[in-house]
Amino acid sequence: MSDAAQTKTLQRGSSKNQQAGGKAPLRVAVPSVLSVSDLYKSYHKGRLDVPVLKGIDIQIHEAEFTTIIGQSGSGKSTLLHLLGTLDAPDKGEIWFQERRIDNLPPRQKERIRNRDFGMIFQFYHLLPELTTLENVLIPRMVQDNFFAYMRNKKKYTERAKELLDIVGLSHRINHRPSEMSGGEMQRTAIARALISKPSILLADEPTGNLDEESGGEVMNTLMSLQQTENLTIVMVTHDNAIADKADRVIRLVDGKVTHC
Numbered sequence: 001m002s003d004a005a006q007t008k009t010l011q012r013g014s015s016k017n018q019q020a021g022g023k024a025p026l027r028v029a030v031p032s033v034l035s036v037s038d039l040y041k042s043y044h045k046g047r048l049d050v051p052v053l054k055g056i057d058i059q060i061h062e063a064e065f066t067t068i069i070g071q072s073g074s075g076k077s078t079l080l081h082l083l084g085t086l087d088a089p090d091k092g093e094i095w096f097q098e099r100r101i102d103n104l105p106p107r108q109k110e111r112i113r114n115r116d117f118g119m120i121f122q123f124y125h126l127l128p129e130l131t132t133l134e135n136v137l138i139p140r141m142v143q144d145n146f147f148a149y150m151r152n153k154k155k156y157t158e159r160a161k162e163l164l165d166i167v168g169l170s171h172r173i174n175h176r177p178s179e180m181s182g183g184e185m186q187r188t189a190i191a192r193a194l195i196s197k198p199s200i201l202l203a204d205e206p207t208g209n210l211d212e213e214s215g216g217e218v219m220n221t222l223m224s225l226q227q228t229e230n231l232t233i234v235m236v237t238h239d240n241a242i243a244d245k246a247d248r249v250i251r252l253v254d255g256k257v258t259h260c
């Protein structure tokens with residue numbers, strides 16, 4: 001399945017990609033960066049098999065913002081975890097940049113996660129004793145050995161400060177998580193997810209723990225990063241208003257895609 005360059009119609013909830021004057025929507029070739037075919041996943045509860053994903057086919061296109069929406073329990077997080085190689089499907093295939101990734105050995109999956117995927121979740125998982133800047137640098141500290149990290153520290157710090165500027169936290173770099181709002185902590189988590197320049201950001205309900213205003217700010221931050229970092233974003237959300245701002249909405253109902 002190497003359908004890397006598909007021709008599709010760009011759509012967006014807003015009219016961002018539509019031509020003015022009621023003309024037909026623009027048709028452009030957008031490479032598909034993540035492809036999922038015939039994906040199945042069940043969990044085992046005692047002797048019971050609980051089917052969660054029941055034959056999912058989706059394409060995620062490069063530099064697009066895709067949201068996955070659906071009721072609680074419909075399988076959104078399960079699908080996102082499979083896309084991020086955090087879990088393996090029972091059946092089906094996941095391809096990333098023309099390479100099958102669902103069946104790779106653990107170390108290769110880890111390398112893809114570190115290098116190509118950034119992830120954010122509903123809870124921010126910041127280390128309370130570290131400053132904002134240090135929290136953003138953590139993935140680099142973990143991925144590099146000590147000497148490589150020290151050699152590149154200046155470059156990493158510049159990148160971290162640049163990201164904190166984009167997410168609007170330049171004035172908070174020496175604060176600790178306990179001194180920040182939920183929205184600020186989530187924007188720190190976004191900067192941390194992007195420190196290693198991933199090509200894809202996978203986000204599981206990043207606005208789920210925030211009030212409407214902070215959630216809107218996080219969404220605006222993600223949309224601006226999509227442009228400045230040429231980022232592909234896949235975001236799970238419960239919120240229809242937030243989902244509609246994305247380029248494409250995938251709706252899951254009971255483990256199947258009903259709208260794509």
Ligand SMILES: Nc1ncnc2c1ncn2[C@@H]1O[C@H](COP(=O)(O)OP(=O)(O)OP(=O)(O)O)[C@@H](O)[C@H]1O
Pocket residue numbers: 043044045050052070071072073074075076077078079
């Ligand atoms: N590790 C697990 N073991 C057993 N069952 C699980 C596990 N993870 C998820 N499930 C079950 O799979 C189904 C789908 O879960 P999932 O977390 O993907 O849903 P979701 O759409 O993300 O829901 P929510 O909107 O509440 O986060 C649920 O019925 C859940 O109970």
Ligand SMILES: [Mg+2]
Pocket residue numbers: 076077078
């Ligand atoms: Mg979930």
